[in-house]
Amino acid sequence: GNSLADELKRREPSTAEFSELEKYFTVAASEKLIHGDMKATNFLLSEEQLIILDLDAMREIKWHSHWRKLFLSDFVRFERNVYAANAVWLSPLRKLVVQLTENHS
Numbered sequence: 069g070n071s072l073a074d075e076l077k078r079r080e081p082s083t084a085e086f087s088e089l090e091k092y093f094t095v096a097a098s099e100k101l102i103h104g105d106m107k108a109t110n111f112l113l114s115e116e117q118l119i120i121l122d123l124d125a126m127r128e129i130k131w132h133s134h135w136r137k138l139f140l141s142d143f144v145r146f147e148r149n150v151y152a153a154n155a156v157w158l159s160p161l162r163k164l165v166v167q168l169t170e171n172h173s
Contacts, residue, residue: 069114076108076150080157088118090164093143097168100129102138106146136169 075081081089096103103110104125112119129135143165147158 069112069117069119071109072111072113072118073108073150075113081113082116084116085113085118086157086161088116089161092118092120093161093165093168097139097165097171100132100135101126102129102135102142104142106142106149108146108149139169140165 072081095101103120103123104127105122107122110120110122112121129138143162147162150158
């Protein structure tokens with residue numbers, strides 16, 4: 069696959085790819101996981117499937133307030149990393165992430 073960073077320099081994510089990103093954040097929130105290294109280069113797109121790399125820093129956080137802070141920090145790094153490439157589609161993803169942090173207490 070190609071890195072998300074490289075792909076987003078050329079185009080917006082497809083509906084299926086965006087759905088894959090939503091699924092990642094939704095599953096991570098439901099399991100109280102943080103990635104720990106949310107660079108766009110740690111995400112590959114292959115035939116509209118999202119492949120996540122560099123999971124050695126991924127961990128489960130037991131306390132909601134601590135998880136929420138780290139999860140939002142993960143997203144901010146992801147957002148900052150892909151923003152320069154293509155920012156149009158980030159707003160709905162940002163809303164989802166905020167909603168997930170409020171709903172998973």
